[in-house]
Amino acid sequence: MSRWDRAALEALDKADPLAAFREQFQFPDGLIYLDGNSLGALPRRTLARVEQTVTQEWGEGLITSWLGAEWITAPRRLGDKIARLLGAEPGEVIVADSTSVNLFKAITAALSLRPERSVILSETGNFPTDLYMMQGIAAFSGGRIRAEAVHEDAVLDRLGDDVAVLLLTQVHYKTGAVRDMAEVTRRAHQAGVLVVWDLSHSAGAIPVGLNAADADFAVGCGYKFLNGGPGAPAYLFAARRHQAHAMPVLSGWMGHAAPFAFEDSYRAAEGIEQFLCGTPPILGMAALECGVDLLAEADMAAIRAKSLQLGRVFMDLMDEHVADHGFTLVSPREDPRRGSHVSYAHPQGYGIMQALKERGVIGDFRDPDVLRFGLTPLYLRHVDMLDAVLAIRAVCETRAWDDPRWAVRAAVT
Numbered sequence: 001m002s003r004w005d006r007a008a009l010e011a012l013d014k015a016d017p018l019a020a021f022r023e024q025f026q027f028p029d030g031l032i033y034l035d036g037n038s039l040g041a042l043p044r045r046t047l048a049r050v051e052q053t054v055t056q057e058w059g060e061g062l063i064t065s066w067l068g069a070e071w072i073t074a075p076r077r078l079g080d081k082i083a084r085l086l087g088a089e090p091g092e093v094i095v096a097d098s099t100s101v102n103l104f105k106a107i108t109a110a111l112s113l114r115p116e117r118s119v120i121l122s123e124t125g126n127f128p129t130d131l132y133m134m135q136g137i138a139a140f141s142g143g144r145i146r147a148e149a150v151h152e153d154a155v156l157d158r159l160g161d162d163v164a165v166l167l168l169t170q171v172h173y174k175t176g177a178v179r180d181m182a183e184v185t186r187r188a189h190q191a192g193v194l195v196v197w198d199l200s201h202s203a204g205a206i207p208v209g210l211n212a213a214d215a216d217f218a219v220g221c222g223y224k225f226l227n228g229g230p231g232a233p234a235y236l237f238a239a240r241r242h243q244a245h246a247m248p249v250l251s252g253w254m255g256h257a258a259p260f261a262f263e264d265s266y267r268a269a270e271g272i273e274q275f276l277c278g279t280p281p282i283l284g285m286a287a288l289e290c291g292v293d294l295l296a297e298a299d300m301a302a303i304r305a306k307s308l309q310l311g312r313v314f315m316d317l318m319d320e321h322v323a324d325h326g327f328t329l330v331s332p333r334e335d336p337r338r339g340s341h342v343s344y345a346h347p348q349g350y351g352i353m354q355a356l357k358e359r360g361v362i363g364d365f366r367d368p369d370v371l372r373f374g375l376t377p378l379y380l381r382h383v384d385m386l387d388a389v390l391a392i393r394a395v396c397e398t399r400a401w402d403d404p405r406w407a408v409r410a411a412v413t
């Protein structure tokens, strides 16, 4: 008799303190959505808010809405709300641009605080845009700055007096492994190195304590666990102690001390607004604010507890039902080291994921052979873990992955 039979899982769902949040989201009936770590689901309230922003604020208010509907303060207002999820203070987080662009801003700001040092350090296998952005900065520097990526186990030993910036992702996008932010930051600071954290898979998924860890800079996505919608604006954290000294390299007019003074020369805004660049995308901001507000209604400790429980149940069920089908667990099994997704490697991973999608179970695939299953506590039930694993077993037993349609990978996997 299985420990996680349907009755046991339904009992967990009944006792789930977050169960009511599921109703706040809209998705097709019967779908099991295990990809909230890539694109969060649609909060119902977002529909009405975006409609209001378009029809009333834009349609009726037109340009007066920059003040009347408080568009102009949206980057800071949303930043302050996200700060609470990140263990930061109001005035330390701003919402703007994409994560990639914010990586550029954060890395160059950190470099400006360590002018005598020349290396941006990261780990191999970090999310590609993180590596690419540091490589681009190095290329642009004409040889003054070097981008270096070492094996994940070698990062702390490489911290030396030539390293200016360490760039790491707290929850690894592929494995879901969690870095110890406080310990890494402590070791980096000991070596005089500043750290830029990518929190894309952390915010809204695990408790984050930026100031408790004495963090320097951080960035992250709005469209994953914050449920801000496709291509939602991203956020940037800069510790208050750095704000008066860092140099904003993307010196756009919205980050100027007085944008509407229209001066010829750039003067950076004093606070976190210096990390703004151009005009904020208001439709995306409106949607993101709904996702962030919804998340703020939930208790982060309950989110973390349920996320870990979903992960344990999912892994147990995989052990029980598909042990003979060639899956290798890629994510850490131990709770403290695992974020909010669970990944498995399988030689037929791509085909398995496509076949699962046809059966109403959506996860994603990451090259070369990793299946990712995102476990989003606000809208998943424990019983979904069983139905997902039974679908995986059915795909394996029928070899449904072996379909010529999946011989060539799609543009998005």
Ligand SMILES: Cc1ncc(COP(=O)(O)O)c(C=O)c1O
Binding pocket: 038, 098, 099, 100, 101, 127, 129, 130, 169, 173, 198, 200, 201, 221, 234
């Ligand atoms: C860790 C991490 N950083 C950055 C990004 C993406 O950045 P952007 O929003 O600029 O495409 C992702 C997207 O999945 C990610 O997982």
